[in-house]
Amino acid sequence: MAFSPSLQKGQLLRRYKRFLADVQVQDQTLTLHCPNTGKMTGCAEPGWPVYFSESNNRKRKYPHTWELVENEQGDFVCVNTQQANALVASALAEQRITPLSAYQDMKAEVRYGTEQSRIDFLLSACSLPDCYVEVKSVTLLAEEHSPGQGYFPDTKSERAQKHVRELMQCVRDGHRAVLLFCVLHTGITRVSPAAHIDPDYAALVEKAMALGVECLAWRATINPQGMQLIAPVPFSLAPDLVLS
Template identity: 70%
Template sequence: MQFSSSLCRGRLLRRYKRFLADVIYQDNPLTLHCPNTGKMTGCAEPGWAVYFSTSDNPKRKYAHTWELVENHHGDFICVNTARANQLVAEALELQRIPQLAQYADIKAEVRYGNEGSRIDFLLSGGDEPDCYVEVKSVTLLEEREGERAGQGYFPDTKSERAQKHVRELIHCVNSGQRAVLLFCVLHTGIERISPASHLDPAYGALVAEAVGAGVECLAWRAEISPEGMTLVQALPFEIHGI
């Protein structure tokens, strides 16, 4: 996936009101739209390099969108959460994910489940049952005592919405369908993924239940640069304590 226009580079001053960020660009202050409603832990430190796109839509209040940040280790992080589904869609169409390459039909944002949800991708047309794929954007890298470097987590805070999605996937497999929880890793410093049970114990317990029920958990990391991004590498998925 290539960015539609060249990204500009600035320096982060602050992120605020969830959807806004102030940067210094060419020695001038500039306000960006921040397309990320999460806590963005470890993704928004003042002074870090930020990369942003520019829209030519005259109706937009903020023409510039924050896309990437480069941390003090030189890792690139994509903070635009909409990019995760775009990357996965590209990977599915090009059959880059071997476990999901056998399906001919790909539909996005399909209503399903008992809790009023939309599945990110519904795959069909293969020899197996239809496959429901829920995508999660992963950017949280934590260095916790006793853990190896490169440990990534999802979510970055308590998320009842993420809990709901896992329950829906459990219902899918219990109904005889295939269900996949696909962690799209948008941080080049992350080497493995685990549920963030220390931040959302209920989510961690639900993921463990889901795995036991037959939900498949996959993690794929993107190669990221100011020119574009591509899903390139499968990462280990681990549930601590199991």
């Protein structure tokens, strides 16, 4: 997935009100839309280079959208969580995600479950059970504790807990259910539930896996020219580190 038109570059001044960020671009300050509801820990330090897109929709109050940030280690992070579904959709359509490559038909944002949810992708194929795929973007890196260790979520999330419960019910109903962690941080090489942040979510994921919900983690190449989901990374319930 190429960025078209090309991204513009600036320097982060601050992120505020969750959905706004000010950046310095040459001799002017621009306010960007920040499409990320999380805490963005380790992804929003003042002074870091940021890359943003510009919309042609003149009705938008903030026509610029924050897409990427580059940290001090040179890692690129996609802070636009909406891109996770676009990357997964492209990879599914091209059958690049091997465990899911047998499915020919894909529908997005399908209503399901008893908690009024929408599944990110519903996959189907002849002679196979329907497959419900929930996508989560991973950007939280615990570099100071264990190099390459990524976590989801980066803040307590009742919505994420609800999605796990819905996937568990899909398995009980005879369907296939997949929790797909889309790694949008080039410094992350493995993924675990963030039990130190949201223990309820981590406990639910453990119960879900025991029931038959599959957890997959795939990483993306990320740079100012574009992104692509390319390869799996390890997923584990219990990372080998101690958090203080």
